[in-house]
Amino acid sequence: MFHKAIKLELKEGTLLELMFQTGEVKAYDMSALFNKYPQLAALQDRELFLQGKLMGAYGIIWNNELDIEAETIYEEGTTVRVEPIPVELKVANAVVNARAKAGLSQSELASITGIDQSDISKIERGVANPSINTLNRLAKALGMELQIAIV
Numbered sequence: 807m808f809h810k811a812i813k814l815e816l817k818e819g820t821l822l823e824l825m826f827q828t829g830e831v832k833a834y835d836m837s838a839l840f841n842k843y844p845q846l847a848a849l850q851d852r853e854l855f856l857q858g859k860l861m862g863a864y865g866i867i868w869n870n871e872l873d874i875e876a877e878t879i880y881e882e883g884t885t886v887r888v889e890p891i892p893v894e895l896k897v898a899n900a901v902v903n904a905r906a907k908a909g910l911s912q913s914e915l916a917s918i919t920g921i922d923q924s925d926i927s928k929i930e931r932g933v934a935n936p937s938i939n940t941l942n943r944l945a946k947a948l949g950m951e952l953q954i955a956i957v
Contacts, residue, residue, distance in 0.1 A: 810863035811876040829891040832883030898932035
C-alpha cells in the first residue's frame with residue numbers, strides 16, 4: 807500500500823515533517839541519508855532545502871537531482887503526532903482501501919458502477935464531493951453497504 811502525502815513542513819536544519827492522508831505526521835531528518843546518497847548533502851544549504859515541494863502525493867522534490875519518496879519517510883520517519891483528517895479524506899481512504907481489498911482498478915470500478923474513472927480518482931484523492939447516491943453505488947459495487955456515522 808502506498809502512503810499518500812498531503813502536507814509538507816520544512817523545519818530547522820534538514821528536518822521535515824510530512825502529513826499523510828491518514829492524519830499521521832512523520833518527522834524525518836534528511837541528514838540520515840547523506841552518507842548513503844552524498845548528493846543529498848546539498849540540502850544543508852538552507853535556501854535549497856526550503857525549496858522542497860510535494861511531488862504529487864508520493865514524494866518530495868528539490869530539483870532535478872534531489873528527491874525522496876514519501877514511502878521512505880513513512881517507513882523510516884518518526885511519528886510525531888496524528889492530526890484529525892477532514893471527512894473528504896476519510897471517504898477517500900475508505901474508497902481506496904475497499905477498492906484495493908476487492909482487487910479492482912479504478913477503471914474496472916468505473917465499468918461496474920458507470921461512474922467515470924476520473925471522478926473515482928477525484929474521490930480517492932479527497933478533492934471531490936460525491937453524493938450519497940454515488941457513494942452507495944461504489945459501496946454496492948465493492949460488495950459493501952454504505953454506513954454513515956455522525957460522531
